[in-house]
Amino acid sequence: MYGLIGKITARPGQREALVNILLEGSADMPGCLSYIVSNDSEHDEVIWVTEIWESKEHHQASLSLPPVKEAMSRGRPLIAAFDEQIELNPVGGHGLASPATP
Amino acid sequence: MYGLIGKITARPGQREALVNILLEGSADMPGCLSYIVSNDSEHDEVIWVTEIWESKEHHQASLSLPPVKEAMSRGRPLIAAFDEQIELNPVGGHGLASPATP
Numbered sequence: 399m400y401g402l403i404g405k406i407t408a409r410p411g412q413r414e415a416l417v418n419i420l421l422e423g424s425a426d427m428p429g430c431l432s433y434i435v436s437n438d439s440e441h442d443e444v445i446w447v448t449e450i451w452e453s454k455e456h457h458q459a460s461l462s463l464p465p466v467k468e469a470m471s472r473g474r475p476l477i478a479a480f481d482e483q484i485e486l487n488p489v490g491g492h493g494l495a496s497p498a499t500p
Numbered sequence: 501m502y503g504l505i506g507k508i509t510a511r512p513g514q515r516e517a518l519v520n521i522l523l524e525g526s527a528d529m530p531g532c533l534s535y536i537v538s539n540d541s542e543h544d545e546v547i548w549v550t551e552i553w554e555s556k557e558h559h560q561a562s563l564s565l566p567p568v569k570e571a572m573s574r575g576r577p578l579i580a581a582f583d584e585q586i587e588l589n590p591v592g593g594h595g596l597a598s599p600a601t602p
Contacts, residue, residue: 401538403505403548417591424594432534432595434552436503436588446505446588448550450536450595486538486548489519492526493534493552493595 399431400454401486404447405438412476413443419476420447423469429456431494443478450488501533502556503588506549507540514578515545521578522549525571531558533596545580552590 408416417435424433429452438444451457460466488494510518519537526535531554540546553559562568590596 401536401548403550421592427594430594432536432593434503434534434550434590434593434595436552436590439587439589446503446586448505448536450538484548485541487541488536488538490523491534491536492529492532493536 399488400451400457401488402447402449402457403482403484403486404449404480405482406445406447407441407478407481408443408445409476409478410443413437413445416473416476417445419469419473420445423466423473425465427456427460427463427466429453430460444481450486450494501590502553502559503590504549504551504559505584505586505588506551506582507584508547508549509543509580509583510545510547511578511580512545515539515547518575518578519547521571521575522547525568525575527567529558529562529565529568531555532562546583552588552596 417437420435427433431452432448432450434448436446438446519539522537529535533554534550534552536550538548540548
């Protein structure tokens with residue numbers, strides 16, 4: 399498995415729109431076991447995206463999916479900064495979708 | 501929904517044991533939609549725990565569950581530091597378990 403925690407700061411007033419774009423773009427990604435978009439409780443413009451993938455290659459491949467590319471191009475103007483990205487080796491847990499990929 | 505991202509540093513050589521304790525202690529928690537334990541890819545002693553709950557109250561109540569209390573008392577000596585805890589308002593995504601709580 400492969401995971402990412404990403405912190406994104408939206409431009410002022412754009413967080414909700416950006417969250418919706420991220421959710422729309424990530425609805426159907428092969429090899430994605432978990433993809434959750436959250437608002438930071440304390441900071442008004444901050445979004446956290448937590449992602450768990452079957453492999454790093456599945457994540458890499460997702461960046462070429464048309465809905466993902468389309469979401470990235472719609473979302474980019476709403477982003478003030480990519481603040482942090484943490485790479486993870488997930489060990490286990492609860493709430494991982496079943497693999498549904500060839 | 502309510503979420504947490506937590507960064508924990510294990511004492512040297514204790515990360516694997518601590519991850520196992522965290523996973524054992526979190527197997528059956530009412531209102532928990534996702535609980536994933538990951539190793540940091542870059543830092544040998546660092547663990548990230550990402551949690552999504554139906555509500556903040558469900559998370560709070562989980563701290564009183566006997567398996568969670570037992571895991572906390574077994575895990576505490578293996579922890580060097582709780583480095584960070586970020587509170588989230590999850591909006592949506594993929595890989596959330598179905599609610600199964602009264």
